Amino acid sequence: MGNTTNHGRRYDDEFKQQAVLLVVRDGLAIRRVASDLGVSEQTLVRWVDDNRRSTSPAGALAKDDELRRLRKEMELVKTERDILKNASVSSRNSRNDVCLHPRASTGMETIGDGARVGSHSAGIPQVGGAPTVKA
Numbered sequence: 001m002g003n004t005t006n007h008g009r010r011y012d013d014e015f016k017q018q019a020v021l022l023v024v025r026d027g028l029a030i031r032r033v034a035s036d037l038g039v040s041e042q043t044l045v046r047w048v049d050d051n052r053r054s055t056s057p058a059g060a061l062a063k064d065d066e067l068r069r070l071r072k073e074m075e076l077v078k079t080e081r082d083i084l085k086n087a088s089v090s091s092r093n094s095r096n097d098v099c100l101h102p103r104a105s106t107g108m109e110t111i112g113d114g115a116r117v118g119s120h121s122a123g124i125p126q127v128g129g130a131p132t133v134k135a
Helices: 013-024 030-037 041-053 057-093
Strands: 116-119 125-127
Touching: 013 030, 013 041, 013 057, 030 041
Parallel strands: none
Antiparallel strands: 116 125
């Protein structure tokens, strides 16, 4: 691979590596990077392709950087997912229900008018979930 472009410009290896990292690691568009650095798109595409095929430390470094970045991003996405999942579960469990008695739903039956009737284990009758005391 030569160090010249069609216009006779020479780019050192460090410049090429940094340009490739902008595309591979940072995910910037080739067109943008080429324009910003003043190189042709074809030249930058060739550098990126050479880097991907390369087994040199620079090629491995770019791949390692990308892998590290993707793993970090995956960890963040999993954390966000878990937070949202926990928020969803807790919001389902805390509906706008008002429980007057912790055992109101145990042993309750619905009678004709829709009221719920049952009895507490201590012998206190309940109507509609609210405890009443026998005199």
